[in-house]
Amino acid sequence: MSYQYIGKLSGSHGLDGKLVLRHQLDGKNIWSKIPHIFVEVRRESYIPYFIESQSVLNHEEVLLQLDEIDSMELAKTLAGKKVYLENEVYAKLKPKAVSGDMIGFKVIDEALGELGIIEDMFETPGQVVATIQYQNKEVIIPLIDSTIKSIDGVTKTIVVSLPDGLLDVYL
Secondary structure (H helix, E strand, O other), rough: OOOOEEEEEEEEEEEEEEEEEOOOOOOOHHHOOEEEEEEEEOOOOEEEEEEEEEEEEEEEEEEEEEEOOOHHHHHHHHHOEEEEEEEHHHHHHHOOEEEEEEEEOOEOOOOOOOEEEEEEEEEOOOEEEEEEEEEEEEEEEEOOOEEEEEEOOOOOEEOOOOOOOOHOOOO
């Protein structure tokens, strides 16, 4: 089974074991579609936790009550841990949010076809950019709402529509 990173449990909240998850998913109503999450308790060791209740705090944080986590002490054992979804569940959510775990994704332009594989990603003010090798040249492309058409976590592809002439600058 393969997983997609979605965020990190930033800490416990209250005495009843609730946890705050800082995530990279878009949409306030998305949490009603997620029955469970996987917490990486040790490197590449993913434990499933069913979500008993959730409450959206803001666009990047949600308060979760997880099955069997019913005290502050138990919640603290999960604080700081990375959270994942199965690729199939992630793909069904159709998020347009860009994640740092997209290195290795294939980039396909609607007009030009396959461009290359994302080799690196970094954040600049206002946008995330990715570097790919296109026609033996390193090319930097913006991964923003206006260029991303779809992201498929299962097939590891991103479909984009790049501005006319962007690639010509590099060639």
